[in-house]
Amino acid sequence: MKFEELYNIAKSVLNPKQISKNSYAGSVAVAILSDNGKVYKGVCIDTPCSMGFCAEHAAIAAMITDGESRVKKVIAVYQDGTIIPPCGRCREFICQIHDDNYKCEVMVKDNTVLTINDLLPVRWE
Numbered sequence: 263m264k265f266e267e268l269y270n271i272a273k274s275v276l277n278p279k280q281i282s283k284n285s286y287a288g289s290v291a292v293a294i295l296s297d298n299g300k301v302y303k304g305v306c307i308d309t310p311c312s313m314g315f316c317a318e319h320a321a322i323a324a325m326i327t328d329g330e331s332r333v334k335k336v337i338a339v340y341q342d343g344t345i346i347p348p349c350g351r352c353r354e355f356i357c358q359i360h361d362d363n364y365k366c367e368v369m370v371k372d373n374t375v376l377t378i379n380d381l382l383p384v385r386w387e
């Protein structure tokens with residue numbers, strides 16, 4: 263599956279909105295292609311007191327729930343359609359859930375694909 267398709271899948275679940283007095287959700291969406299060929303989607307949840315989480319976390323939770331943890335490709339899309347790189351925590355999180363995920367491809371901006379290994383070149387183990 264090409265990144266273009268993953269981009270469209272991620273973009274399709276963008277739904278930025280205020281979900282309560284102090285919380286927002288859906289301004290970033292992610293599509294993850296896993297080793298089993300399935301695509302897992304997620305959106306961010308932004309709450310006070312750092313209780314929310316990134317869209318990557320939501321997609322990874324769905325993937326793990328489905329019994330998968332090997333990530334092949336990841337793309338994150340901001341509400342305006344811009345491709346954005348995963349934050350440092352998500353890079354680490356992706357790396358920690360499967361020993362081979364450092365090889366996964368991440369589209370970090372238009373026409374630029376890096377691996378987690380590129381993004382985390384010196385990892386602790």
Ligand SMILES: [Zn+2]
Nearest residue numbers: 316349351352
């Ligand atoms: Zn993140």
